[in-house]
Amino acid sequence: MLRLLVLSLLALSPWPVQVAAQAAAAVAYAPSLAPCPPGTSLLRETDPQHQSLSSGESAYIAARQTNVLPKAWSNYLDAVLFSLAESVVFPDYVSDIIGGSHGVPNLPTLGIATSGGGYRAAIFGAGVLNTIDGRNTTSVLAGTGGLLQAATYLAGLSGGGWLVGSLIQADFPTLPNLIFGNLTASENTWGGWNTQTDVLEPSSNATVVADYLVDLVEETLGKHAAGFPVTIADVWGRALSRHFVNGTNSVNILDDTFTHGAGLTFSSIANLPSFVSHEQPFPIILAESQSVHQNDTLILNLSSAAVPISNPKYEFNVFEFGSFDPMLSAFTPMKFLGSPNKSVCATGFDQICFVESVTSELFNGDNTSTAAFLSSPVGPVIELMQALVPEPGVELDVALVPNPFFGVAPETFLDTNETLLSLVDGGEDGEVIPIQPLLVKARGVDVIVAIDAASDTEDNFSDGSSMIGTQIRAAFFPASYSFPHVPANQSVFLAQGLTKR
Numbered sequence: 001m002l003r004l005l006v007l008s009l010l011a012l013s014p015w016p017v018q019v020a021a022q023a024a025a026a027v028a029y030a031p032s033l034a035p036c037p038p039g040t041s042l043l044r045e046t047d048p049q050h051q052s053l054s055s056g057e058s059a060y061i062a063a064r065q066t067n068v069l070p071k072a073w074s075n076y077l078d079a080v081l082f083s084l085a086e087s088v089v090f091p092d093y094v095s096d097i098i099g100g101s102h103g104v105p106n107l108p109t110l111g112i113a114t115s116g117g118g119y120r121a122a123i124f125g126a127g128v129l130n131t132i133d134g135r136n137t138t139s140v141l142a143g144t145g146g147l148l149q150a151a152t153y154l155a156g157l158s159g160g161g162w163l164v165g166s167l168i169q170a171d172f173p174t175l176p177n178l179i180f181g182n183l184t185a186s187e188n189t190w191g192g193w194n195t196q197t198d199v200l201e202p203s204s205n206a207t208v209v210a211d212y213l214v215d216l217v218e219e220t221l222g223k224h225a226a227g228f229p230v231t232i233a234d235v236w237g238r239a240l241s242r243h244f245v246n247g248t249n250s251v252n253i254l255d256d257t258f259t260h261g262a263g264l265t266f267s268s269i270a271n272l273p274s275f276v277s278h279e280q281p282f283p284i285i286l287a288e289s290q291s292v293h294q295n296d297t298l299i300l301n302l303s304s305a306a307v308p309i310s311n312p313k314y315e316f317n318v319f320e321f322g323s324f325d326p327m328l329s330a331f332t333p334m335k336f337l338g339s340p341n342k343s344v345c346a347t348g349f350d351q352i353c354f355v356e357s358v359t360s361e362l363f364n365g366d367n368t369s370t371a372a373f374l375s376s377p378v379g380p381v382i383e384l385m386q387a388l389v390p391e392p393g394v395e396l397d398v399a400l401v402p403n404p405f406f407g408v409a410p411e412t413f414l415d416t417n418e419t420l421l422s423l424v425d426g427g428e429d430g431e432v433i434p435i436q437p438l439l440v441k442a443r444g445v446d447v448i449v450a451i452d453a454a455s456d457t458e459d460n461f462s463d464g465s466s467m468i469g470t471q472i473r474a475a476f477f478p479a480s481y482s483f484p485h486v487p488a489n490q491s492v493f494l495a496q497g498l499t500k501r
Helices: 002-012 020-029 055-067 069-083 092-098 118-131 137-142 159-169 175-180 206-218 221-225 232-244 267-271 352-358 370-374 379-388 465-476 490-495
Strands: 032-035 110-114 153-156 282-290 313-317 320-323 330-333 344-347 399-402 420-425 447-451
Touching: 020 221, 020 232, 055 069, 055 282, 069 092, 069 137, 110 118, 110 159, 118 137, 118 159, 118 175, 118 447, 153 159, 159 175, 159 232, 159 282, 159 352, 206 232, 206 379, 232 352, 232 379, 232 399, 282 352, 352 399, 370 379, 465 490
Parallel strands: 110 153, 110 447, 153 282
Antiparallel strands: 032 344, 282 313, 282 420, 313 320, 320 330, 399 420
């Protein structure tokens, strides 16, 4: 029914038929090209054995460590001590470390990793973060509140990436405010997750849904006209924007006079008050790569694994895009992501909604055949794209990014000769918890709080697969990453109840 309605709209409507705001959204979503500013470098390489952080990340972490973390750890310690029964003796050495008696440089470096798993993972992860949020009085009284404020890093992928992305771009509100938002939110302010509305089918009326899908595809036309490939990831991103980017609330979600977050970029998060004051844990969103050159024999025997563990993992942070994996170990400025060469710089490619889409791009799994792809939930979108954005030879089932690492590490980087990177969901190698960026030795993370929202078992709990995958991948790159021992198979996790404690 929906497919027929979409095709009918194509037949009856002359193109383009964009209303003013749709045209504005298409313009805002389109990257711009201009000569690079003098002195701009589009490539930072780092030694695989002696990794280094960007100057932006290093400065942010140093300022947060000096100006924010001492008080944050002290507040967390106070909450813990207040919650303990009088009979409980808290070790003095722990109080000394957390309380800062050994100096600011010796405060713990805490990373939080919140997993994939769609909306389920986003909601579950938000619940966990709310439990450790020092702004939540109930959590403080329970002795858990304040740990979020004491974290140095916050990483997310897929549904966890929606949580992290929406939280940081909304200027780090409380978790209830993040989820429920503001019904009177104006253009480009936060309006909530709008969980009552489905991402791709926002109405029970098939005609409304068909019109909505047309709107989404139309909003990508400006990017296509600017010379960039457009795929299902772009359309998915414009849909996610109605839920996880500023500019939409439950009242205007279907109102095509709003631009719904188009034009808001990931690099611009650096200008938000909570980021400028270093109140946010440093955010990282993870994506995986798919390549025509990959070694499929290295795909793990895990239910969520679709790409080899040897493929590079890419991270998006406010300052850079790239990979610490030893086969690449290179980064490009986030602000100029999408730049076609060393002299022409793109801006506006790093849309927040696009980053949130890339980290959750699972549609390559639907594309086992043309018939299967067209009969999948995104089949009507694919047909719309083929009609409105004809791109012969373009791979529609992945996110495409102009390769900033063309010619880099030719002996080890499998995509060194590819003009485009094909990116997919950050958990497609079997690691659905974004632990890997927190294993980077240059970051010096001491403790990782891993939020695992996977639904591996019949009763919808994790079975430890992601931790197993991380252990295997860390062992695959022993000079770059280390990871503590965990059980080697799911049966041990389940037999010992390790995922339910």
